[in-house]
Amino acid sequence: MERKWWKEEVVYQIYPRSFMDSNGDGIGDLQGIISKLDYLQELGIGIIWLSPVYQSPNDDNGYDISDYQSIMDDFGTMKDWEELLEEAHRRGIRLVMDLVVNHTSDEHAWFAESRCSKDHPKRDYYIWRPGRAGREPSNWVSFFSGSAWNYDEATEEYYLHLFSRKQPDLNWESEALRREIYRMMTWWLDKGIDGFRMDVINLISKDTEYPDVVSESESPYQWGGQYFMNGPRIHEFLQEMNREVLAKYDVMTVGEMPGATIEEAVKYTSRERNELNMVFQFEHMELDSGEDKWDVKPWKLRELKAVFEKWQTGLQGKGWNSLYLNNHDQPRMVSRFGHDGEFRVPSAKMLATFLHMQQGTPFIYQGEEIGMTNVRFPSIKDYQDIEIKNMYREKIEQGAEREKVMESIYVKGRDNARTPFQWDHTPHGGFTTGIPWIGVNPNYVTVNALQAQADQNSIYHYYRKLISLRKEHDIIVYGDFQMLIPDHEEIVAYTRTLDRQKLLVILNFFGGEPEWQPAWLAEQGFSRENSRLLIGNYPLDDNGPLPDSPFSLRPYEARVYLWEN
Template identity: 40%
Template sequence: MNRKWWHDKVAYQIYPKSFLDTNGDGIGDLRGVISKLDYLKQLGIDMIWLSPVYKSPFVDQGYDIADYYAIAEEFGTMEDFDELLAEAKKRNMYIIMDLVINHCSDQHEWFQKALADPDGEYADYFYFRKGKNGNPPSNYRSYFGGSCWEPVPGTDKYYFHMFAKEQPDLNWENPVLRQKLYDMINWWLDKGLAGFRIDAIINIKKDLNFPDYEPDGPDGMVNCSKMVDSVDGVGKLLEDLKKHTFEKYDAFTVGEVFNMKADELAEFIGENGHFSSMFDFSAHCLTEGKRGWYEAGPVQFKDWRAAITNAQLTAQTCGFEANIIENHDEPRGVSRFLPSYAQNPAGTKMLATVSILLRGIPFIYQGQEIGMQNAIWNSIDEFNDISTKDQYRIARDAGLTDREALAVCNRMSRDNARTPVQWSDQPNAGFTSGTPWLKINPNYTQINVANQENDPSSVLNYYRRLIALRKSTAYKEVFTYGKFVPAYQHTDSVMAYYRETETQRILVAANFSKKPVTLNLEHPAKQVLLSNMEATDIMDSTLSDSLESATLPLRSCEILVLELE
């Protein structure tokens, strides 16, 4: 494998609206990001992914872009953005942005011109189609609920949107549109951007006949992903995109890909893949309900272990995946992947260690490094997220009571990840001096950066040690390029794996059970590199004795990182 500049990097996702507000309007901003660069550097971060900061009406929190060349005034100015780039560069840090090019906002100039002339040039930047017998052109349900087709006022046509009706899909079959998108991408890369996280990109390839499919619900519609799954040829579009943009800049790209076909991983992230990397969503897919969140059960440990293990074994045959516990579209990982008895600092550190020492690019989401958890939501009116409101409606239509539907949203809503970062125990968690745009998680008085800064045993300081270990001169090679080898898979509660090169072997072993377990070591131990538990003289001597006798005792929620012979 050719070594790339980004292989050994640790990335951090910022959702700017909820990161830090510096002007008191209740919305995070770019100046807030700039002010925390030293904090992120101390954490060990090399690369920052900014969720969208482009001009937008924020129907879908900035993923509906009205101007690809402008910064939303809520976040600041282009001068602020340029300063962020410059300050990051001073610290040897990289900035990547969200690239949202499957769709744009209905407020974008292109779409407004298309509406003004539904038979003109700009209409072909989108998918304008005539209806069938007074109905939409096909029976697709959008990702946010309701038909994918919206009437074009004053005509017998509809336009296509896989997300909200305010997010019309762009027609990637139009070479003029593609070139305009490429020009925009290159403009940002010329500015000094290091690359992009690429949103919902698999959706750009459409079946232009838009055929009907067998309905999958009582509404007579079918999830629009059925069409994405059924069409071929997205690779040709992705190669065209790479060739005209990223490849010329040696840019880092990480794809958000959900509908990739089973045998296509190498095409996406192999040596000459469409992207540098793509997110591993295998664990997150375990809580997908067939008809909605209300059918999603809790994550089972063995399923979670198998999902991560299989993803690791598959990815290392061809490239590097990006490993996440959570992001802006998912509930908090501590609340999702840990049993209730492990939703504490020890369990939080354990989950972090498993994820960050895997093979691939670690992505940390804002607040994850202090163990932020799901909030408690008392009413559907407290939520902002368009998808959550749709899922609440689906649950109610399925017969759930208000209380039951609300409980589902409490567990699954992506607003859980969007509550403002908890910087301190001061009012509004130190996020804003104004009224926050979304409620603050009430547990901010216990879980916050300021408290953890001063506590050597805190989750935050553990994250710092964990990342420092991954990046240390002695172990960077094995944690970057070492093989992933699963271990102790026969156990009921242990998640364990080796990272191995020809000269080093590291064991990462975690006990997810309520009860202690003891493992028989398969190789002699050299030293303990990291533990998530407070050491005591008694435990130190007990562990030393155990290692001498080739056994490894693990308390409940304990994880140990060992260097072995």
């Protein structure tokens, strides 16, 4: 397997609005990030993924960009950004920027020109269509509720917006538009960045007929993902992007790809096809969803194992996985897949072990490494996310009970991930000396970085060890993956193999005490000899070989054994 730096490092995602505020205005900023680079260096991460800091009206927290080559005033200046890049590089940390090119803000200069006249040269930079029979061009629903089309009186046509009305979709069918994007990407790469995380990049190619979705549902707007996810020209566009821009630099690329299958992901990430390095897939993020994201149902361990096994084995030797359980769009992983009460610490460590010992590049979302949890704000007025607000309004208008809607938000809302980073026990968790743009989780008094750094048994120090082990043992990066006991209802177990080395990962995903059976390893060629405990989230009397008799796992226990012959 080809060695690459982006396979061997651990990525840390920073959501700048919520990371650290340096000037007391309640909004995190670039100088705040700079002030915490030593913290990240001590953690051991090698790459920062910086969520958007570009100029934006902030309708969707910066994912609605009005100028790709300027910095949002809230975050600072281009000089601040250049200092961040220099200081990160000085510490051996690479910087990956968010690339948002499925859509822009409706306040972008391109859109202002595009909407002014049907004859303007930039008209085809966006997707404009006349209505059909007095209604929208198609019945597609937006990711953020309501129609995916908005009528514009200036030219009496509709523009497509798969997200907010203030986020018109770019028309990748336009060669001139693609050239503009490639010039912008080159400009950032020439400034010295180390790659791109590409926002919903597999949506850029649409079925240009924009057909109606046929459905028995009575809803006027329907999910049209089959017409814009992994669309007809997506691979052509990405290969062109690689050829024109990416191949000229030694960079990391990861594409956010809702609806991507294993087969598509192999195409996106195969070395021979020259598209991207890896993808973010969403299959495991949908295991607790019913008819939609807000229809919350319990997730099942067997299903979680099946998804990870499918992606691990499906890309093995063919592509590369990204490994994550939360990010800025998802709830906190310890609240979703672990236990954020009595067993918060061991379950957070167990989930980290689950991810970091698989094949792929691990992504840490800010606060994950100290076990930050979901939040329960008392009122819808306390929430800031446009997706939450739109959903709440729509559900209440349809007659849903407020309490039931709020429960869905408590479990799945994106603002769970966007509460300010909890640095210490002082007011607002040390995030700001002012009033934070969104409320701080009240548990900051006990869950914070200062406390975690002082406690050698904390989640933070466990993450440091996981990251350190990755740098010491190639098997953690490059070893082949094999799932064991896939039908077990409580235990996750898998092996990694590289040359003459073997790893065994044993994880108790719940609060019971299931028994590990040595017989489960009988056909794997593992013997008790030459094994040692590499890492575990509970103290053991004996850090030596794997026991050769059955033993009980403690609640949320994690153990990793290494064989070296």
